[in-house]
Amino acid sequence: MIKYSNQTRVLVAVDCIILGFDGSDYKLLLIQRGFAPEKEKWSLMGGFLQPDETLDNAANRILQRLTGLEDVYLEQMHTFSKPDRDPIERVIGVVYFALIDIKKYQQQINDDFHARWFAMKDLPGLIFDHEEMVQMALTKLRYKAALHPILFELLPEKFTLPQLQAMYEGLYETKIDKRNFTRKVLSSNILRKEDEKDKTGSKKGAYFYTIDEEQYKENFQTILKFIPKNEIPAASES
Incomplete structure (x- = not known):
């Protein structure tokens, strides 16, 4: 096999920011790292890219191993490439964020990783640059959720409009006028x-509501602004 000569090995890691909403708080799913360095400290779920995988394949594999879930919302977010981000050797980190229904996760939990949900307002210290990854994910989610119905991915099959409004208010840390919100959503x-x-x-x-899957898919990329304009983050933050 022909290889490029005089090149240094660089590993590629895929890390998943797994977010959920329990009806009152946004939560982040973390695991306890099982090996050195930073063994037993809290970490995003991740793994190394394998030779026969695409990045998307790797992210789906990692998510499925932890949650048992497939076909959930998963989006590539950013690449972290500081040379010293991992103390062992050069590792490029490709980050994805996933939005899942917490109830579905709890039914399919994999205890092998000592996984635990943490409220976003009460996160423990994270390894390496994982805190920076999480903060970037929140900024991007706030921008995207202001334009598209992406937060619906966090909801159970049946939900109420007050629950939906609480989810938007929690993300933007603001109060939204109930009448205007209901009108825009309906x-x-x-x-x-x-x-x-x-x-x-x-x-x-x-009343409970459910998602009309056909309309949801057709309108997902349509601009649907459910929150006040002054709460939408600047596009430069995306």
Whole structure:
């Protein structure tokens, strides 16, 4: 086999930022690192790119190993390439972020990695440059969610409009006018109203909604602004 001569080996790692929403808080799924350096410290789920894999293949493999889930929202975010980012040898880090339904994850948990959900406002210290990765993911998610219905990927099959609004308010750390939010969401035509109500919060209850999958897919790249314009991050932050 012909190889390039006089070249230094560089490893490629794929790290997954796995986000969920439990109805009140955004959460990040972390694992305890099982080897040195930084053994037993908290880390994003990751692994090295194999010779026969594409980056997308590797990210899906890593996500499936931890959560047991397939066909979830997964997007390549950024490449981290500082020469000293890993103390052992030169490693390029390609980062993906995934949005999953926490309830689905809990049904298929893999305990091998000592995985645990942490509220975003109460994260532990992370290894290497993983904290920088997470902060970048939040910035990109805020920008994208202001334009496209990407946050719907975090929802269970049935949900209420108050739950949906709480999810948007949690991401942007702001209060949104209920009437305007409801009007904008319903006018998008991507939701189906169910006959059943959620009465856990009040006697009157709130109707459950489900996603119209066909309309959702057709409108995913359409600009659907559910939050006030002044809350949308600048495009330069994306």
